[in-house]
Amino acid sequence: xxxxxxxxxxxxxxxxxxxxxxxxxxxxxxxxxxxxxxxxxxxxxxxxxxxxxxxxxxxxxxxxxxxxxxxxxxxxxxxxxxxxxxxxxxxxxxxxxxxxxxxxxxxxxxxxxxxxxxxxxxxxxxxxxxxxxxxxxxxxxxxxxxxxxxxxxxxxxxxxxxxxxxxxxxxxxxxxxxxxxxxxxxxxxxxxxxxxxxxxxxxxxxxxxxxxxxxxxxxxxxxxxxxxxxxxxxxxxxxxxxxxxxxxxxxxxxxxxxxxxxxxxxxxxxxxxxxxxxxxxxxxxxxxxxxxxxxxxxxxxxxxxxxxxxxxxxxxxxxxxxxxxxxxxxxxxxxxxxxxxxxxxxxxxxxxxxxxxxxxxxxxxxxxxxxxxxxxxxxxxxxxx
Numbered sequence: 001x002x003x004x005x006x007x008x009x010x011x012x013x014x015x016x017x018x019x020x021x022x023x024x025x026x027x028x029x030x031x032x033x034x035x036x037x038x039x040x041x042x043x044x045x046x047x048x049x050x051x052x053x054x055x056x057x058x059x060x061x062x063x064x065x066x067x068x069x070x071x072x073x074x075x076x077x078x079x080x081x082x083x084x085x086x087x088x089x090x091x092x093x094x095x096x097x098x099x100x101x102x103x104x105x106x107x108x109x110x111x112x113x114x115x116x117x118x119x120x121x122x123x124x125x126x127x128x129x130x131x132x133x134x135x136x137x138x139x140x141x142x143x144x145x146x147x148x149x150x151x152x153x154x155x156x157x158x159x160x161x162x163x164x165x166x167x168x169x170x171x172x173x174x175x176x177x178x179x180x181x182x183x184x185x186x187x188x189x190x191x192x193x194x195x196x197x198x199x200x201x202x203x204x205x206x207x208x209x210x211x212x213x214x215x216x217x218x219x220x221x222x223x224x225x226x227x228x229x230x231x232x233x234x235x236x237x238x239x240x241x242x243x244x245x246x247x248x249x250x251x252x253x254x255x256x257x258x259x260x261x262x263x264x265x266x267x268x269x270x271x272x273x274x275x276x277x278x279x280x281x282x283x284x285x286x287x288x289x290x291x292x293x294x295x296x297x298x299x300x301x302x303x304x305x306x307x308x309x310x311x312x313x314x315x316x317x318x319x320x321x322x323x324x325x326x327x328x329x330x331x332x333x334x335x336x337x338x339x340x341x342x343x344x345x346x347x348x349x350x351x352x353x354x355x356x357x358x359x360x361x362x363x364x365x366x367x368x369x370x371x372x373x374x375x376x377x378x379x380x381x382x383x384x385x
Contacts, residue, residue: 002280003018010253012224013047019054054089076107082103105165128162136193152187168228170237200216208247211247257269257270
C-alpha cells in the first residue's frame with residue numbers, strides 16, 4: 001500500500017511521499033510517469049497537481065526533494081510545493097516555529113522556515129537573469145533582464161524572463177482577466193525562445209506593491225498558484241520599473257508576499273501551506289501493473305525513491321562479496337542477479353501482498369497513518385531542530 005499525505009498551498013495541491021527513512025515500506029512501488037499520471041488523475045486516482053518525494057540527502061543537506069508534475073515530467077523546483085513539503089515535515093515531526101530545513105533540489109539548496117500560524121517563509125535564493133541560465137534566447141535588455149517581443153498565436157507580447165531554478169516568462173498587461181490564458185499560455189510555454197519550455201505568467205500592476213497574476217505552468221497548464229512564478233514575476237516587474245522590491249502578489253488561489261532583498265539578492269516568498277488528508281493507494285489503482293514488478297520504463301534521471309526492501313537486507317553482503325546499496329547501484333536494473341542481496345526481502349514483500357487480503361493491507365497502512373497523525377500533535381523531542 002502506497003502511503004501519502006495530501007497538502008495544498010493556495011490551491012496548488014500535491015501528494016507527499018515520505019522516503020527519508022531508507023527502510024520505509026511505503027516505497028516498495030516503482031514510480032513511473034504513467035503511475036504518477038494515474039495518482040494525479042482527479043477521477044481515477046487521488047488527484048493533484050504533482051507528486052513530491054522527501055528523500056535522503058546527497059549533497060550535505062538535511063533531505064532531498066524531488067517533484068513531478070501531473071504529466072509525469074520533473075521540474076527543477078516548485079515554490080508552492082516546497083512550502084507544502086516544509087509544512088508536511090513540520091506536521092509529521094512536531095516541529096515548532098523557527099524550524100528551518102536545508103532541502104536539496106534540482107535548483108540547488110532551498111531553505112524554508114516555519115513561521116507562526118503554520119505560514120512558511122522560503123529563501124528561494126537569487127534569481128537567474130543571464131539568458132543561458134534561464135534558459136532563453138532572449139537577450140539582456142535595458143532593464144538588466146532577458147526581454148523582448150514574442151509572437152504567440154498571432155499576437156505580439158512584450159515580455160521579460162527570469163529563472164528561479166526553472167524558467168519563467170512574465171508578460172505585464174493592462175487587464176489580466178481579459179487574457180485568454182488557454183490560448184496564449186499554451187503557445188508561450190513551447191515558444192522556441194525557451195528551449196526547456198517555460199512557465200507563463202500574465203501580470204497586472206494595481207500599484208507598485210500590489211500585483212495580480214495568472215499562471216500557466218509548464219507541464220500542468222492553468223494552476224491556482226505558482227510560488228517560483230510569483231518570485232520571478234516580482235523580479236521582472238521590479239526590473240521593468242512597475243513594482244517595488246516587496247509586494248503582495250494575488251494569484252487565483254490567494255496571495256503571496258514576495259521580497260527581493262537588495263543586500264543579498266535573494267528572493268523571499270511567504271505564504272500558507274495546509275494539510276488536506278492522509279491516505280493509502282490500493283494496488284488496484286495500477287490496474288494490471290503489478291506493484292512489485294517493473295511493468296513500465298523507469299523515470300529518467302536519478303532514482304526516484306527508496307529500495308523496495310529494508311536497507312539492512314539490501315546492504316547485507318553475500319559471502320565473499322562486497323556490500324551493495326540497491327537504492328543507488330540498481331536504479332537501472334539488478335547489478336547482481338546471480339546473488340541479489342535484496343532477493344529475500346523482495347520475496348517477503350511479494351508473499352505479504354499475495355497472502356494478505358486488501359482489508360488486511362488497508363488495516364496495516366491505517367495503523368501506520370494513525371501513528372503519523374498522532375506524531376503531528378505529540379511532538380517527538382528527539383526530532384526537534
